[in-house]
Amino acid sequence: MSVNFLISQAKNIQIVIDENAAEIEALDQNIGDGDHIFNVQRGLKLVVELEDDIKNLPLQKGLNMIAMKVLSGIGGSSGALFGTFFMSMAKTPDLDKDIDFNKACEMVITGINAMKERGKADVGEKTMMDVLIPVSEKLNELKSGNTDMKEGLSEIIKIAEDRMLGTKDMLATKGRASFLGERAKGHIDPGARSSQLIIDTICKSLINK
Amino acid sequence: MKKFINNVDDFLKESLNGFGKAHSDIIKVNFEPNFISRKTKTKEGKVSLISGGGSGHEPMHGGFVGHGMLDAACPGFVFSAPTPDQMQAAAENVDSGAGVLFIVKNYSGDIMNFQMGAEMYSGKNDSIITNDDVAVEDSTFTTGRRGVAATVLVEKIVGSLAENGGSLEECKKLGEKVNKNSGTMGVAFTSCTVPAAGKPTFDIGNDEMEFGVGIHGEPGRKREKIQPSKIIINNMLEAILDDLKPQKNEKTLLFVNGMGGTPLTELYLVYNDACEILKSKGIEITRSLVGNYCTSLEMQGASITLLKCDEEILNNWDAPVHTAAMRWGM
Numbered sequence: 001m002s003v004n005f006l007i008s009q010a011k012n013i014q015i016v017i018d019e020n021a022a023e024i025e026a027l028d029q030n031i032g033d034g035d036h037i038f039n040v041q042r043g044l045k046l047v048v049e050l051e052d053d054i055k056n057l058p059l060q061k062g063l064n065m066i067a068m069k070v071l072s073g074i075g076g077s078s079g080a081l082f083g084t085f086f087m088s089m090a091k092t093p094d095l096d097k098d099i100d101f102n103k104a105c106e107m108v109i110t111g112i113n114a115m116k117e118r119g120k121a122d123v124g125e126k127t128m129m130d131v132l133i134p135v136s137e138k139l140n141e142l143k144s145g146n147t148d149m150k151e152g153l154s155e156i157i158k159i160a161e162d163r164m165l166g167t168k169d170m171l172a173t174k175g176r177a178s179f180l181g182e183r184a185k186g187h188i189d190p191g192a193r194s195s196q197l198i199i200d201t202i203c204k205s206l207i208n209k
Numbered sequence: 210m211k212k213f214i215n216n217v218d219d220f221l222k223e224s225l226n227g228f229g230k231a232h233s234d235i236i237k238v239n240f241e242p243n244f245i246s247r248k249t250k251t252k253e254g255k256v257s258l259i260s261g262g263g264s265g266h267e268p269m270h271g272g273f274v275g276h277g278m279l280d281a282a283c284p285g286f287v288f289s290a291p292t293p294d295q296m297q298a299a300a301e302n303v304d305s306g307a308g309v310l311f312i313v314k315n316y317s318g319d320i321m322n323f324q325m326g327a328e329m330y331s332g333k334n335d336s337i338i339t340n341d342d343v344a345v346e347d348s349t350f351t352t353g354r355r356g357v358a359a360t361v362l363v364e365k366i367v368g369s370l371a372e373n374g375g376s377l378e379e380c381k382k383l384g385e386k387v388n389k390n391s392g393t394m395g396v397a398f399t400s401c402t403v404p405a406a407g408k409p410t411f412d413i414g415n416d417e418m419e420f421g422v423g424i425h426g427e428p429g430r431k432r433e434k435i436q437p438s439k440i441i442i443n444n445m446l447e448a449i450l451d452d453l454k455p456q457k458n459e460k461t462l463l464f465v466n467g468m469g470g471t472p473l474t475e476l477y478l479v480y481n482d483a484c485e486i487l488k489s490k491g492i493e494i495t496r497s498l499v500g501n502y503c504t505s506l507e508m509q510g511a512s513i514t515l516l517k518c519d520e521e522i523l524n525n526w527d528a529p530v531h532t533a534a535m536r537w538g539m
Contacts, residue, residue, distance in 0.1 A: 038286075071292060072294040073292070075292050075322070078318075083293075
């Protein structure tokens with residue numbers, strides 16, 4: 001993992017999110033307040049625009065700049081959560097050394113744990129954490145196991161998709177959808193959908209490399 | 210979408226610029242990060258009150274910055290929580306040594322961003338969270354209620370205590386009391402359109418209303434056919450009274466708030482209906498507030514807030530205030 005890797009992933013993700021923007025917006029309007037997709041799009045645009053400022057920086061500095069940009073430029077829950085994600089990734093030890101797959105897993109796990117802490121949400125509450133926590137658990141398994149990397153990434157794609165779809169029949173207890181009680185049932189959580197798309201995009205690009 | 214817009218991306222900036230120019234005698238607008246502060250620096254030793262939230266609820270919160278109310282307000286994008294650097298910058302700018310009290314509406318984005326802002330601010334600070342909306346009750350299905358129009362009352366009443374030398378602890382305590390003593394219920398006839406979205410947040414039939422709507426157009430308790438005002442207001446008040454359980458002859462403040470698209474003429478009609486219904490239930494209305502204070506862009510609809518008042522609340526309510534949106538006694 002390097003700053004250039006992060007920027008190129010952000011560009012890939014931007015394309016996929018734009019393609020699915022109308023669907024995510026509709027999900028959010030059904031159960032939330034409709035700002036999620038704009039926040040995600042604004043965040044991706046800000047990160048991509050940072051390219052010239054950060055492309056030659058060491059990973060830790062680059063991550064911190066991305067974190068501050070995301071934190072100050074997005075707003076809403078997404079800004080706080082994704083900002084927390086990058087800020088915590090930057091705190092992973094030994095980032096000045098070569099980042100192999102195991103180290104990258106460790107960084108993502110650290111980031112997701114910090115998001116869980118910030119949002120005080122766990123699995124089963126109809127939020128993006130329903131996708132992110134199981135993915136983080138799988139990464140932890142891959143990190144210490146002997147599974148082939150590409151095989152592991154395919155499993156992650158599957159987990160993210162299943163968990164995203166699984167939010168459909170949940171009652172929300174966190175986020176704006178939580179105020180709706182039973183009425184939020186039957187709709188996929190928009191944050192779970194955008195997170196799943198992001199994970200799907202990154203994993204596929206790594207598998208096809 | 211029909212709105213006064215030059216360019217969607219400049220919407221907030223241009224609106225804040227206009228606000229700053231129109232009220233240059235009371236406030237100033239700071240950009241990057243965005244916050245609105247009093248024109249004259251907060252006096253030494255006074256607790257500073259800072260609120261904020263997504264834009265689109267004007268005059269909340271910028272319109273409540275000034276003597277007897279807030280020291281600063283942090284506006285986010287339309288319906289999106291502000292960012293931690295805004296709260297940090299506002300706190301650094303207005304803290305005069307007695308600490309900062311953040312007033313936060315109970316929405317996950319606001320809570321997280323204010324929390325991070327408070328962590329980033331090195332000075333003494335504390336927070337209160339408003340959650341007056343009785344539409345969706347605290348139950349096994351929900352962890353919390355939304356913070357809506359009573360936030361205006363909290364900001365006014367705590368603002369007065371802070372102006373008169375109340376400590377950070379006393380201000381927090383009074384704010385929590387006002388929040389606990391108030392209940393709000395909202396109804397919408399039409400949706401609103403977020404400029405960045407360009408189309409209405411929800412679809413609603415010509416003869417329908419959303420009972421228990423949130424201030425971002427989030428669905429409430431149920432979708433119903435519209436009815437005569439008296440029936441709607443009675444249902445709203447019942448939801449509030451069920452929750453607040455005021456004593457017979459308990460003094461209250463009745464606050465009829467417009468969502469942005471309903472004329473004052475109708476809001477006064479609502480006030481009239483609410484007065485008659487409350488009177489018939491033996492509840493005494495001792496103070497009133499009617500107008501557009503906590504809006505949802507151009508949404509047609511109204512919310513009713515009832516606040517149970519003791520002497521401390523009444524005295525602080527009556528105290529002088531001078532802000533862009535609320536002014537009396539000075």
